[in-house]
Amino acid sequence: MYLQWRFPAVPPVLQGENIVRMAWAFSIALAGLPVALAQAADIGQVKVAKGTVTIERSGQSLAAPPGTRLQTSDVVRTGSDGSVGITMTDNSLLSAGPNSVLALDRYEFDSTTNAGHFDASLHRGTLAVVSGRLAKQSPDAMAVHTPLAVLGVRGTEFVVSAR
Amino acid sequence: MIAAVRAFVRGAVLMLAAALCGCAFHSERIVLLPSQDGHPAAVAVKQGDRQVVLDKPYAATQLTFADPWPYRASDAEISAGFGDALAAQPSRSASFTLYFVEGSDELTEDAKRTLESVFADLRQRAVPDVVVVGHTDAVGSSTFNDELARKRADAVKAMLIGRGVRADDIVAIGRGKRELLVPTADGIAEPRNRRVEIIVR
Numbered sequence: 001m002y003l004q005w006r007f008p009a010v011p012p013v014l015q016g017e018n019i020v021r022m023a024w025a026f027s028i029a030l031a032g033l034p035v036a037l038a039q040a041a042d043i044g045q046v047k048v049a050k051g052t053v054t055i056e057r058s059g060q061s062l063a064a065p066p067g068t069r070l071q072t073s074d075v076v077r078t079g080s081d082g083s084v085g086i087t088m089t090d091n092s093l094l095s096a097g098p099n100s101v102l103a104l105d106r107y108e109f110d111s112t113t114n115a116g117h118f119d120a121s122l123h124r125g126t127l128a129v130v131s132g133r134l135a136k137q138s139p140d141a142m143a144v145h146t147p148l149a150v151l152g153v154r155g156t157e158f159v160v161s162a163r
Numbered sequence: 164m165i166a167a168v169r170a171f172v173r174g175a176v177l178m179l180a181a182a183l184c185g186c187a188f189h190s191e192r193i194v195l196l197p198s199q200d201g202h203p204a205a206v207a208v209k210q211g212d213r214q215v216v217l218d219k220p221y222a223a224t225q226l227t228f229a230d231p232w233p234y235r236a237s238d239a240e241i242s243a244g245f246g247d248a249l250a251a252q253p254s255r256s257a258s259f260t261l262y263f264v265e266g267s268d269e270l271t272e273d274a275k276r277t278l279e280s281v282f283a284d285l286r287q288r289a290v291p292d293v294v295v296v297g298h299t300d301a302v303g304s305s306t307f308n309d310e311l312a313r314k315r316a317d318a319v320k321a322m323l324i325g326r327g328v329r330a331d332d333i334v335a336i337g338r339g340k341r342e343l344l345v346p347t348a349d350g351i352a353e354p355r356n357r358r359v360e361i362i363v364r
Contacts, residue, residue: 047364091255095252097251128248149208151193151207154204156196157196157198159249161192162191163191
C-alpha cells in the first residue's frame with residue numbers, strides 16, 4: 001500500500017530538496033514493507049503442533065505453536081517427539097510425523113478462480129496429505145517432491161514417507 | 164535380450180553406486196488412502212522417467228534405487244508407519260451458507276439458526292480461521308451489488324467478532340453478483356443467491 005501511495009509522489013528528477021523528499025518517501029515505504037509482505041504472504045496456518053515443531057524462515061529457526069501463520073519458502077521441522085498439522089488457504093491439509101522436514105517451496109492460490117500452484121517437498125519423515133481446491137481445479141497444480149520422486153496430486157488423500 | 168542385459172547392468176551399477184554412497188537404506192513409500200469425500204483420487208508417482216499411478220484405495224508403491232515396487236498396503240501398515248502424521252491432521256474445513264433478506268444485510272430466520280451451527284463448529288477448533296464471502300442476487304448494478312455483498316460479509320464478520328472470533332482470523336470478501344448460486348438473467352430476484360458463505364477451518 002505504501003509503495004503505491006508514495007512512489008507517485010516522488011519526483012522523477014533527483015535534484016536539491018527532491019532528494020530529501022525522496023529519501024523520506026523511501027524510508028516510509030521501507031518501514032511499511034515488512035507489514036505488507038507479512039499480510040500478502042500468509043499461505044497457511046499451523047493448526048496442530050505436538051512436541052518440538054520449528055519453522056526455518058530466512059535463516060532463522062522459530063517455534064511454531066498452533067496458530068502460527070506460514071509463508072512461502074518456510075521449512076517446517078519436527079523433532080523426534082514432534083508432529084504438526086497445517087491447513088493451507090486452499091483448504092489442503094498437510095500433517096507430518098516425527099523427524100520430518102517439510103518445505104513449502106511454492107504456493108500461489110487465487111481464491112476467486114482456484115487457480116495456482118503448490119509445490120511442497122518432504123525431505124525426510126512422514127507426511128499425510130488431503131488435497132484442497134488447487135488440486136481439484138487442475139491435476140497439475142499440486143506436487144509433493146521427495147528425494148526420489150515427484151508426486152502429482154490428482155486428488156484427495158495419501159501418505160508418503162522418506163527414510 | 165539386449166534390453167534385459169542393459170537392465171541387469173543398470174541395476175548392478177545402481178546397486179554398486181548405492182552401496183558406495185550408503186544410500187541403499189533410503190526408501191520411500193506412498194499409499195493412496197480412501198477419500199472421505201468420495202471423490203475419485205489418484206497420485207502419479209514419477210521417479211526419473213518412470214511413472215506409477217496409484218488410483219485405488221490402498222494402492223501403494225515402494226521406491227528405492229531400483230524400479231518402483233507396487234503393492235497393496237494394509238491398515239496395520241498405515242497406522243504403524245503413518246499414525247503420528249495422520250493423528251496430527253487438522254480438522255477438515257466446514258462450509259455454511261447464510262441467506263439474507265432482499266436488499267439488506269439482515270439474516271433470514273433460518274440463517275440465524277445456521278449461524279449457531281457455525282459457532283458450534285468454531286468451538287471444536289483450537290485455532291480457527293474463517294473466510295466470509297458475500298454474494299447478492301442479480302437485481303441492481305454491479306456497483307450496488309459489490310457494495311451490498313461486502314456489507315453482508317462485514318455484517319457476518321461483525322457477528323463472529325461479537326461472539327469472540329478474533330478479527331485477525333477472519334477474512335471477509337464481497338463477490339457481488341459474479342457467482343450466482345442459481346444462474347438467472349440480470350435483474351432477477353432470487354433468494355438463494357442472496358447469501359454469505361462461511362468457510363471455517
